[in-house]
Structure formats: structure tokens, C-alpha cells
Amino acid sequence: MFNYILNLLYPNVCGICGKICTDSICKKCELKLHKYKVKNAVNDAVTIFKNRDNNFNHFISIFKYEDIIRKKMIEYKFGDRAYLYKTFAKIILKNEKVCGFLRNYDIIIPVPLHKKRKNARGYNQTELAAKEIANNIPNLKLETNILIKTKNTKVQSLLMKNQRRINIKGAFEIKTCRGRRRGRPKNKRQKNHII
Numbered sequence: 001m002f003n004y005i006l007n008l009l010y011p012n013v014c015g016i017c018g019k020i021c022t023d024s025i026c027k028k029c030e031l032k033l034h035k036y037k038v039k040n041a042v043n044d045a046v047t048i049f050k051n052r053d054n055n056f057n058h059f060i061s062i063f064k065y066e067d068i069i070r071k072k073m074i075e076y077k078f079g080d081r082a083y084l085y086k087t088f089a090k091i092i093l094k095n096e097k098v099c100g101f102l103r104n105y106d107i108i109i110p111v112p113l114h115k116k117r118k119n120a121r122g123y124n125q126t127e128l129a130a131k132e133i134a135n136n137i138p139n140l141k142l143e144t145n146i147l148i149k150t151k152n153t154k155v156q157s158l159l160m161k162n163q164r165r166i167n168i169k170g171a172f173e174i175k176t177c178r179g180r181r182r183g184r185p186k187n188k189r190q191k192n193h194i195i
Contacts, residue, residue: 112127
């Protein structure tokens, strides 16, 4: 009964067009987003890139960061639209290639925000989406206390690519099981959309 009343007061809306729908993304918008998918020579699906440096093993790209995708990401991060986590998580969860890749791991670590930024924004956008993903992929556990952002950096999206590396240098630490901080993570999945 409570959920019924809640749905009447706050119905599910499509995160892209804002129209009432049963899911977090309507069929029409799902089709509309298809043109923004990253395409490669082998297929028309998601691309899982092997990374060329030692910072992480792979990164996943589902969409080109342009037009409506860019607009919705910015709204999600900076426009007080926390509810969009369901839309982005749903897009990821509907992609079998990505889900198959994530099933190879036992934990997912969202990229943390500094305490000041999280308090100002009210939420960590990567944590919300990672939690939804972890709740829907068996044996994938969300870990929010391993990676810690110790430095309140400038907003990455406002910087050029070369400035981003400098900006985040020394900004994160790893909390070990004994509470000490050190090094960088190994064999863990971090979820974020800006690298």
C-alpha cells in the first residue's frame, strides 16, 4: 500500500525525456540513445578497452560523451538530479557485455568525492549508480570505505585532459583492513565516467 501511494505521488519518470514510465528509461529514449553508442569494427555494442598504462586494467565505454549523454551526465552530477542514477545504472545493467565483464569481479568501488564536495552536492553520483549495479549483479559487493579522497581538488570536468592528471595527483588513498592508507587498488572495479 505504501509503495502504491508513493508511486502515485512520485511516479517513475524516464531520466532522459522526463515522461512518466514504468522504468527509469522509456523505450523511445532507449532507441534514441542508440545513435550515441560507441561503435567499433567488430560490433555495434559496448567497447571494453585494454588500458595502456599501469593505473588500471580496462575501461568501459558505452556512449560517446556528447549531446544528450553529456547534458544528462552534467545534470546528474551538478544539477541536483540524484534520481538519474537509476537511468544510468539501468543502461549499464541492460548491456550483457558489461554485466558479463562485471561478473568477473567481486567488488565495485565508486570513485569517492571529498567530504566537502559530497556535503555540498548531497550525494556521490558514482556511488548511487554503483550501489544499484551491485544490487543487481550477484556476488558483486559495493565497497565505499576502501578508496578515500583526501584532497579537495578542482572540478575535473572544467579542466583540460593534461590538467586532470595533475589535479588528481595525490588526491586518493587506499584504506587497508587495518585502517592504514597506502598505494593504489589492484583487481577492483571502479565506476566513474570521467577519466
